[in-house]
Amino acid sequence: DAKTTQPPSMDCAEGRAANLPCNHSTISGNEYVYWYRQIHSQGPQYIIHGLKNNETNEMASLIITEDRKSSTLILPHATLRDTAVYYCIVREKRPGNQFYFGTGTSLTVIP
Amino acid sequence: GAVVSQHPSRVICKSGTSVKIECRSLDFQATTMFWYRQFPKKSLMLMATSNEGSKATYEQGVEKDKFLINHASLTLSTLTVTSAHPEDSSFYICSAPDWSSYNEQFFGPGTRLTVL
Numbered sequence: 001d002a003k004t005t006q007p008p009s010m011d012c013a014e015g016r017a018a019n020l021p022c023n024h025s026t027i028s029g030n031e032y033v034y035w036y037r038q039i040h041s042q043g044p045q046y047i048i049h050g051l052k053n054n055e056t057n058e059m060a061s062l063i064i065t066e067d068r069k070s071s072t073l074i075l076p077h078a079t080l081r082d083t084a085v086y087y088c089i090v091r092e093k094r095p096g097n098q099f100y101f102g103t104g105t106s107l108t109v110i111p
Numbered sequence: 112g113a114v115v116s117q118h119p120s121r122v123i124c125k126s127g128t129s130v131k132i133e134c135r136s137l138d139f140q141a142t143t144m145f146w147y148r149q150f151p152k153k154s155l156m157l158m159a160t161s162n163e164g165s166k167a168t169y170e171q172g173v174e175k176d177k178f179l180i181n182h183a184s185l186t187l188s189t190l191t192v193t194s195a196h197p198e199d200s201s202f203y204i205c206s207a208p209d210w211s212s213y214n215e216q217f218f219g220p221g222t223r224l225t226v227l
Binding site for chain 2: 036038041042043044045046049087096098099100101102103104
């Protein structure tokens with residue numbers, strides 16, 4: 001079952017940073033925070049993941065609070081192609097482990 | 112990154128028929144694959160875990176005789192929707208972990224099933 005809470009929707013102006021929050025207050029010590037996004041009628045796409053340190057890659061940054069009970073995905077310069085549903089998932093980092101999706105945040109980037 | 116394909120991308124069938132959906136890992140081997148279904152404007156719901164060489168593990172509430180899963184090789188899992196009905200119309204998505212990358216779950220592009 002999903003163990004995360006996200007706002008159902010958010011808007012962001014094109015070119016501005018999009019900050020997507022996620023609450024995971026029951027996260028256990030060996031669980032990672034993963035972010036995926038799903039553009040309409042496509043399969044989900046991996047964005048980033050982390051355990052407790054902040055992470056950055058070419059797509060986004062992930063900020064995890066010190067108590068690990070929440071995190072924020074940052075898209076530094078949102079474009080129209082970033083319009084999608086963003087899912088925050090917590091799970092142990094084992095390849096055979098399932099991903100349970102919550103309701104996600106529908107991000108709309110506005111021109 | 113690793114690629115997962117699905118076939119067909121869209122299928123329309125008559126009520127009562129069976130439909131087979133294929134999920135392939137194209138450049139890596141997957142001993143485990145996952146099947147999801149997604150209704151319009153809803154999140155992905157995990158249906159089952161497909162295990163190469165053994166029986167699939169179904170999530171609670173998913174009928175194993177309705178949704179037959181066969182993981183015949185390290186690169187192919189199939190989902191057969193038997194005796195399909197209009198309420199089975201949905202978006203079916205598979206995924207597979209790439210054990211070499213270890214970090215990520217790769218998702219297929221999905222199959223849109225419409226049962227008339």
